[in-house]
Every structure is written in structure tokens, then in C-alpha cells.
Amino acid sequence: FFPSLQNLRKEKSRNAARSRRGKENFEFFELAKMLPLPGAITSQLDKASIIRLTISYLHMRHFASQGDPPWSPLLEGENNCNKVRRTSHSLVTDIFEQHLGAHLLQSLDGFVFVVSQEGRFLYISETVSIYLGLSQVELTGSSVFDYIHPADHVEMAERLGIRPHLRAEAGCQTSHESASNSASTSSLAGTPEPGNTPSELSERGFFIRMKSTLTKRGLHIKSSGYKVIHVTGRIRCRPALVPGSSHPLHRPMGLVALAHTLPPSMLNEVRMESHMFVFRVNMDLQVTYCENR
Amino acid sequence: ALEEEPQGLSVSLSGLMTPTSATGMASGIELPRKRKGSMDNPEPHSQIEKRRRDKMNNLIDELAAMIPTCNPMSRKLDKLTVLRMAVQHLKSLKGASSSFAETNYKPPFLPDDELKHLVLRAADGFLFVVGCDRGKIVFVSESVSKILNYSRTELIGQSLFDYVHPKDIGKVKEQLSASELYPRERLIDAKTGLQVEAELPVGAARLCSGARRSFFCRMKYNKVTIKQEKDFQAGASKKKESQRYCTVHCTGYMRTWPTRQLGTEGEAEVDKESSHFSCLVAVGRMHPHTLPQANGEIKVKPTEFVTRCAMDGKFTFVDQRATTILGYLPQELLGTSCYEYFHLDDLPHLADRHRKVLRSKEKIETNCYKFKTKYGSFVTLQSQWFSFINPWTKEIEYIVSTNTVISGKSNPGGSGDKAEQPSSSKASEDDAKKSQQVPIIPGISSASGMIYAGCIGTQIANEIMDYNRMNSSPSSGNTSPFSLPQDKSPLALAQASSNVPNGEATDVEMTGKSNSEEEARGGAFTAGENLMEGSSQLDLEGVPGLGALSTDEAAMAVIMSLLETDANLGEAVDFDDMHWSL
Numbered sequence: 001f002f003p004s005l006q007n008l009r010k011e012k013s014r015n016a017a018r019s020r021r022g023k024e025n026f027e028f029f030e031l032a033k034m035l036p037l038p039g040a041i042t043s044q045l046d047k048a049s050i051i052r053l054t055i056s057y058l059h060m061r062h063f064a065s066q067g068d069p070p071w072s073p074l075l076e077g078e079n080n081c082n083k084v085r086r087t088s089h090s091l092v093t094d095i096f097e098q099h100l101g102a103h104l105l106q107s108l109d110g111f112v113f114v115v116s117q118e119g120r121f122l123y124i125s126e127t128v129s130i131y132l133g134l135s136q137v138e139l140t141g142s143s144v145f146d147y148i149h150p151a152d153h154v155e156m157a158e159r160l161g162i163r164p165h166l167r168a169e170a171g172c173q174t175s176h177e178s179a180s181n182s183a184s185t186s187s188l189a190g191t192p193e194p195g196n197t198p199s200e201l202s203e204r205g206f207f208i209r210m211k212s213t214l215t216k217r218g219l220h221i222k223s224s225g226y227k228v229i230h231v232t233g234r235i236r237c238r239p240a241l242v243p244g245s246s247h248p249l250h251r252p253m254g255l256v257a258l259a260h261t262l263p264p265s266m267l268n269e270v271r272m273e274s275h276m277f278v279f280r281v282n283m284d285l286q287v288t289y290c291e292n293r
Numbered sequence: 294a295l296e297e298e299p300q301g302l303s304v305s306l307s308g309l310m311t312p313t314s315a316t317g318m319a320s321g322i323e324l325p326r327k328r329k330g331s332m333d334n335p336e337p338h339s340q341i342e343k344r345r346r347d348k349m350n351n352l353i354d355e356l357a358a359m360i361p362t363c364n365p366m367s368r369k370l371d372k373l374t375v376l377r378m379a380v381q382h383l384k385s386l387k388g389a390s391s392s393f394a395e396t397n398y399k400p401p402f403l404p405d406d407e408l409k410h411l412v413l414r415a416a417d418g419f420l421f422v423v424g425c426d427r428g429k430i431v432f433v434s435e436s437v438s439k440i441l442n443y444s445r446t447e448l449i450g451q452s453l454f455d456y457v458h459p460k461d462i463g464k465v466k467e468q469l470s471a472s473e474l475y476p477r478e479r480l481i482d483a484k485t486g487l488q489v490e491a492e493l494p495v496g497a498a499r500l501c502s503g504a505r506r507s508f509f510c511r512m513k514y515n516k517v518t519i520k521q522e523k524d525f526q527a528g529a530s531k532k533k534e535s536q537r538y539c540t541v542h543c544t545g546y547m548r549t550w551p552t553r554q555l556g557t558e559g560e561a562e563v564d565k566e567s568s569h570f571s572c573l574v575a576v577g578r579m580h581p582h583t584l585p586q587a588n589g590e591i592k593v594k595p596t597e598f599v600t601r602c603a604m605d606g607k608f609t610f611v612d613q614r615a616t617t618i619l620g621y622l623p624q625e626l627l628g629t630s631c632y633e634y635f636h637l638d639d640l641p642h643l644a645d646r647h648r649k650v651l652r653s654k655e656k657i658e659t660n661c662y663k664f665k666t667k668y669g670s671f672v673t674l675q676s677q678w679f680s681f682i683n684p685w686t687k688e689i690e691y692i693v694s695t696n697t698v699i700s701g702k703s704n705p706g707g708s709g710d711k712a713e714q715p716s717s718s719k720a721s722e723d724d725a726k727k728s729q730q731v732p733i734i735p736g737i738s739s740a741s742g743m744i745y746a747g748c749i750g751t752q753i754a755n756e757i758m759d760y761n762r763m764n765s766s767p768s769s770g771n772t773s774p775f776s777l778p779q780d781k782s783p784l785a786l787a788q789a790s791s792n793v794p795n796g797e798a799t800d801v802e803m804t805g806k807s808n809s810e811e812e813a814r815g816g817a818f819t820a821g822e823n824l825m826e827g828s829s830q831l832d833l834e835g836v837p838g839l840g841a842l843s844t845d846e847a848a849m850a851v852i853m854s855l856l857e858t859d860a861n862l863g864e865a866v867d868f869d870d871m872h873w874s875l
Contacts, residue, residue, distance in 0.1 A: 027376035034383035051352040058359040064407045071410035096432040101405040107545035107576040233415040258416040
């Protein structure tokens with residue numbers, strides 16, 4: 001009888017575990033459905049990704065509402081006015097307003113992203129797939145350092161304002177070799193700490209290499225699979241009251257940026273007018289070709 | 294309705310079907326970023342499982358921290374509860390009861406509102422839609438008010454061309470059009486630079502939906518509000534009201550809609566013949582670093598260089614930065630008197646400053662003055678001088694000058710404009726006015742007459758030394774420092790300069806402290822005109838026989854004549870008839 005009791009107990013625990021797992025799985029599904037992503041995508045997500053995306057989504061909401069200034073609908077008053085006036089304009093306006101986000105992303109010649117102070121993508125637009133071939137779902141909530149060339153890690157950390165002692169935790173490679181390889185030390189000296197800086201100094205503009213599945217792996221092993229990205233944007237801060245100080249300190253929350261690949265990929269042809277001519281120069285500005293005209 | 298999927302999204306959908314995510318729930322928990330080709334085989338399966346579990350637990354903990362209902366709990370919650378609370382939390386945020394997966398709606402990960410803000414913050418960007426036919430602004434996002442300072446309502450319905458710089462209108466028209474290339478125009482491939490043979494009619498390709506555009510243009514920027522204008526000084530209103538523009542980088546794509554969907558009331562944009570409405574949907578973003586500043590000034594660190602000279606104004610050290618500014622190599626300047634380079638009009642003021650710095654222990658500021666460069670043009674400088682006194686000999690070793698290049702807007706005119714010079718100190722303003730009234734150089738008519746520049750410095754140096762000598766030994770006071778002929782002789786110059794104790798002076802710079810009394814032009818001096826041509830200085834017509842000579846030759850002629858008159862030291866030499874520039 002003992003064996004069967006033991007078996008019974010084991011079976012009971014197995015059933016309990018199975019039932020718990022079943023309930024958990026159900027909740028995972030439910031959670032996935034709550035994510036602002038198409039159902040076709042959410043139904044295919046693995047559990048860790050679901051959690052990762054949920055965390056990121058909540059972080060992003062916090063980022064939007066707690067930062068300075070809060071990202072609530074712009075100009076409430078004007079919005080209402082527009083709606084009251086039922087002119088021909090408003091119909092067109094509504095149409096575009098409806099899909100404003102999509103139009104914005106489609107019109108830009110780069111992709112946009114938000115990186116938190118911990119070095120994780122809080123948001124990255126779907127359009128990243130056009131330029132780098134990476135997926136929004138894979139990157140959201142992941143560490144930026146997983147997708148940036150190791151030699152550029154230090155620069156990225158500097159631009160974000162991640163304190164040196166927190167960098168390793170964020171995934172930043174701070175090894176000596178990579179630090180010396182990146183010729184960014186001189187340019188970094190000028191990056192100010194966004195502690196109490198006015199808005200002008202929150203601007204950032206720098207170049208990093210990001211992984212790209214679109215780049216042909218060719219002769220240059222080191223640079224294969226990466227594209228040079230020009231990042232331009234601003235640091236977003238959160239006002240925080242410091243006891244003993246009259247001015248609110250601005251704590252950085254993260255970087256809001258636009259990214260362009262270099263060379264620009266979209267323009268394939270250049271229109272030449274009658275008074276223009278073409279010549280080519282090599283890297284040291286020596287003319288290698290010139291048109292007859 | 295307009296449910297057309299932007300091209301980008303469709304690409305990303307297919308890109309999402311990576312092996313990792315496609316396996317889905319069936320295979321259980323997967324590491325989100327499985328490294329391809331990772332050599333983890335030797336590792337026992339239990340280790341992999343343990344790592345997976347740890348990672349999941351960390352994620353759950355992190356999630357719990359984000360959910361308000363989980364936070365107050367002191368004890369750690371189990372996974373299931375956390376998940377349930379997370380689902381509840383998200384439901385409460387959404388408001389709507391239905392989840393996304395149930396509808397065909399493809400939500401953006403970021404709400405439109407927040408995306409608008411994001412683009413505004415990241416790139417100072419706004420969305421605009423213009424009809425291709427007449428450039429009518431059909432839509433513009435609210436962020437435009439923060440960027441161009443025009444309200445949305447002001448712009449919608451207007452023609453885009455009213456807000457584009459006149460010279461850019463043609464270019465923008467071209468971007469909106471789909472016209473065939475003019476016979477003289479060609480297309481070249483951006484990568485190779487070679488001409489592209491237009492295979493299909495260019496018009497069709499350019500106008501098809503989705504065709505991209507990217508161009509720069511200048512757009513009007515609404516300068517100030519009425520409230521701010523009142524704060525301006527009265528004088529400012531007389532300034533020309535020039536329209537301000539900022540450079541906007543526009544990127545976007547062409548879009549066509551069937552008109553019936555848009556409603557045609559008042560839509561003049563609609564071509565009656567065609568049933569389609571073509572427009573450009575684009576984002577305009579401010580080109581970085583061209584944000585219009587409130588006062589129009591660009592803050593640039595001013596270019597500086599340091600010089601040192603002896604008491605008489607002869608350069609003894611010149612900073613190497615001077616070369617890029619003045620054109621001279623340091624060695625070309627050493628030994629020469631700074632007065633040789635000062636603009637005629639600035640001599641009285643600078644001579645006065647020279648005198649002052651030799652007498653004072655403080656730092657003396659000059660007004661803006663012009664310094665002749667190697668190429669004959671002038672740069673505007675403003676300097677700060679102080680004399681360094683040897684603590685043992687109590688004599689002036691050298692004068693140090695920090696020279697700043699002044700550039701930008703400057704008002705030509707007399708010293709009355711001093712108030713607008715950013716570098717002028719108040720003291721120098723008063724001095725300037727004083728020097729206008731009092732001729733610094735008695736003995737020479739103020740109307741004409743110039744002196745060889747090199748003398749000026751020495752003169753002042755001598756003057757000071759004599760003055761000191763006079764003060765220290767009251768009995769000796771035969772020659773007044775202001776006597777004319779004695780100091781004019783070049784031989785006397787040589788003697789005088791050797792009197793100056795150079796000692797170990799490596800760098801003594803006198804920035805034109807030598808204000809000679811013989812400064813002819815007591816009149817107004819210009820207050821900082823940039824790069825005036827030196828040729829206007831050359832005015833040798835008044836000098837008989839000197840007209841054909843260059844400046845240097847004329848100066849030599851003067852020296853020779855001075856040498857000849859050396860014997861006539863007692864007589865005042867009349868230089869009234871002579872004009873020459875320095």
C-alpha cells in the first residue's frame with residue numbers, strides 16, 4: 001500500500017503542478033493579448049518575451065507620463081476647438097489624425113527609439129526592420145548593448161549618462177581593449193551630466209554601429225553585420241525634489257532619439273539640372289572622375 | 294476606411310517570424326535571445342534549465358515591481374498571482390474590455406499621442422500633408438506650433454508656398470510634381486554618380502504611391518509674439534523687419550486617395566478630371582543646430598591670441614595662434630612696432646591706452662580696433678593689456694596683451710556706437726569721448742599729418758620714462774617728453790629702444806600702448822568694421838613724389854628725410870603736407 005500511497009501523492013503533486021502550469025499558461029496568454037501588438041504576433045510569443053514586453057510597456061507609460069513635460073495629448077483646448085468646427089478641413093484632419101503614428105513612422109527616413117537609464121530599449125519603432133532588419137519585438141525591453149558594436153559600448157553609456165559603476169550591469173562592455181579602440185574619449189569629455197542642465201544641453205548627437213541583418217558579410221570581418229547609425233535626440237528628465245535644495249533636480253530618465261543609417265539608403269537618384277555637373281573624389285579629396293561638360 | 298498598412302509594418306511582420314518566437318508556447322520557456330551556433334552542448338541540461346528558471350524568476354520579480362497592486366505586498370508573491378495581477382493592471386489601463394487580439398486592429402506599440410511627443414522631442418519634427426496640385430496644406434500636426442511658432446489652425450488650408458523661402462519654392466514644387474524631366478535634366482544614380490537611363494516614364498514612377506521624397510527647404514518661422522515686441526527698446530523697431538527662416542529637412546512619401554473618401558466640400562485641391570487626390574505625407578524636422586535663437590546671436594568661443602611687447606610697443610612674443618588670424622608668422626612680427634599694424638583711425642585711442650597701461654598696474658581694456666593682416670585686410674580685435682613690472686627693478690618689463698577677435702554684427706560709425714559693442718568697457722567709452730575732444734598730440738594739426746608708426750611707441754615709452762625720471766629726480770627736467778623733433782629721429786628711436794630694459798624678456802607684448810602725442814587723427818575712430826580693405830589707407834596723393842611709391846617705400850622715404858633732418862633737431866619738421874598710410 002505504501003507504494004501506491006506514495007504514487008498517489010506523487011500523482012497528486014504532479015497534477016497540482018500541471019494544473020498550476022496550466023493556469024500560469026492561461027495567464028501568460030491573457031497577458032500577451034493585452035499587449036498593444038497584433039494578435040498574430042502575440043500568440044506566437046514565448047513566455048519570457050511576454051514578460052519582457054509587459055515590463056517594457058509599463059516602463060514606457062511611466063516614461064511618458066512622469067517625464068518633463070508629460071506626454072499627454074498636446075493642447076487639449078485646441079483639439080476640442082477643431083472638433084467643434086465642422087468644416088471640410090476637419091474630415092481630412094480626422095483621417096490623418098487617426099493614423100498619425102503610422103504616417104509619422106512611415107515618413108521618417110530613420111527609426112525612432114527610447115532607451116532607459118538602465119540601457120534598455122523602452123520603445124523602438126517597427127521601422128527598425130527596414131533599416132537594420134531587426135524586429136521590434138526582439139529589441140523592446142532588451143539591452144541596447146546587445147545590439148551595439150562592443151567598441152561603441154562605452155560611448156553609448158557615456159551618452160546615456162550611465163554611471164561607470166552601473167555599466168556592467170547594463171550589459172556594457174567596459175573592457176580596456178574596447179575602450180581604447182573606440183576613439184571617443186575626446187568627444188565624451190564634452191558630454192555634460194544632465195543633472196541640472198538646461199534643455200539645450202540635453203541634446204545628443206553621436207554615431208554608433210548597430211547590428212544589422214541587412215549588411216552583407218564580406219571581406220571586413222570586424223565590421224560585418226553592422227551599420228553605422230547617426231543618433232540624434234534628447235535626454236528626457238524627470239523633475240525630482242532634493243531635500244535641502246530649492247531647485248528641482250532633473251534626473252535623467254533616458255534618451256529619446258531618431259536614428260539614421262549611413263549612407264542614407266532611400267534616395268537612389270539625384271536630379272541634375274542643366275547647370276550641374278558631376279565629379280567624384282576619393283577619400284583624400286583627389287578628383288578621380290569628372291564629366292566632360 | 295483608410296486601413297492601408299504602411300509598408301514598413303508589413304515588412305516587420307515577416308521579420309518577426311523568427312525561429313525563436315515561432316516555436317511559441319508548445320516548447321515551453323525559451324531564452325529570448327538564443328545565440329545561433331552557441332556551443333552549449335557540453336553544459337548539462339539541468340544547468341540550462343536552472344538558468345531559464347532564474348531568468349524567468351527575475352523577470353517576474355521585475356514585473357511585480359511595476360505593478361501597483363503587487364508593490365505593497367511585503368512577502369514575495371507567487372508567479373501565478375503576479376501574472377493575474379499584471380493582466381488586471383493592463384486591463385485597467387486599456388479601459389476597453391476587449392483585448393487587441395480579438396479585432397483586426399493593429400495597434401501601434403506606442404500610442405499616437407506619445408509618438409507625436411517622441412518625434413517632437415527627438416527630432417523637433419511635425420507631420421504635414423500637402424496636396425501635390427497647388428501645395429495646399431491639408432494637414433499639419435500640432436507640434437508645428439512648437440517648431441515654427443505658427444498654430445495649426447493658421448496653417449491648415451494655406452498654401453505651403455506661402456511659408457517657404459522664395460528661393461526654395463521652385464525646388465519644393467519640383468518635389469511635389471511628377472513632371473517629366475526637362476530635356477536638359479538628367480537623373481544620376483546616387484551611389485555611382487553615373488547617369489541613369491530612364492526606363493519607365495519618370496512621371497509615373499515619381500508619382501506612384503509610396504514614392505519617397507527627401508529634401509531641405511527653408512520655412513518661415515514666426516518670430517515673436519506681440520508681448521515680446523513691447524519689451525524691445527525703441528531703437529529696435531527701426532530695424533528692418535526681416536523674415537526669419539529655419540532649415541527644415543522634409544522626408545516623406547507620396548500618397549494617393551480616391552476622392553470620394555475625402556469629401557469634396559471646398560476641396561479645391563481635387564482635380565475634377567481625375568478621381569484621385571495626390572499628396573505628400575512628410576515629416577519636417579528642424580535641422581539640428583539651426584534653432585532660431587531669440588536674440589539671433591550664435592555663441593561661439595572667441596578666437597584669442599596673446600602677444601607681448603616692450604614698453605615701446607615692439608613685439609617680443611607672438612602666440613602662434615596669431616598666424617591664422619593675422620597671416621603673419623610670429624617671427625615676422627617680432628621687433629616690429631605694433632603701431633605699424635594699427636588702423637589709422639584707432640591710433641589715438643590705442644596711444645592713449647598705451648600711456649595708461651604704462652602708468653597703471655591694472656588691466657586696461659581697449660575698444661575694438663583694426664589690425665592690419667599680412668594680406669592688407671584688417672581684422673577687428675579687442676585687447677586687454679597689463680604691464681608686468683619687475684619686482685626688483687620696479688621697471689616695466691613688458692606688456693602682456695590678450696587679443697580677442699571680434700566678429701559678427703558691428704555698427705559702422707563713430708564712437709557714439711560704443712554702447713552696442715559687446716566688448717567695450719564703460720571706462721573706455723568715456724575715454725573715447727574724451728579723446729575726441731582733447732587732441733592727444735599737441736603740436737601737430739589734427740587735420741592731417743601722420744607720423745611714422747614706429748615712432749609712436751617709442752615716443753610714449755620715452756615719455757613715460759622721462760616722466761618717471763622727472764619724478765624721481767625733480768632737478769633734471771630739461772627736455773619735456775613732449776618735444777617733437779628729438780623723438781622723431783630714427784636714430785633717437787634706436788637709442789630709445791635700447792634704453793628699454795629687455796632683460797630676459799622672452800615675451801613682452803605691448804599691445805599698442807604707445808600713444809604718441811603726435812597722433813594726428815584725434816577724430817572719431819571706427820568701432821569695429823570687419824575686414825576693411827587696407828587699400829583705402831593708401832592715400833599718397835598729397836605727398837609730392839610719393840604718390841608713385843608703395844607704403845613701404847614711402848615709409849623709407851620718410852625715414853631718409855628724417856635722417857637728413859637729423860642735423861636740424863631743433864626745428865620742428867612740418868609733416869602737414871605729407872599723407873601716407875601705415
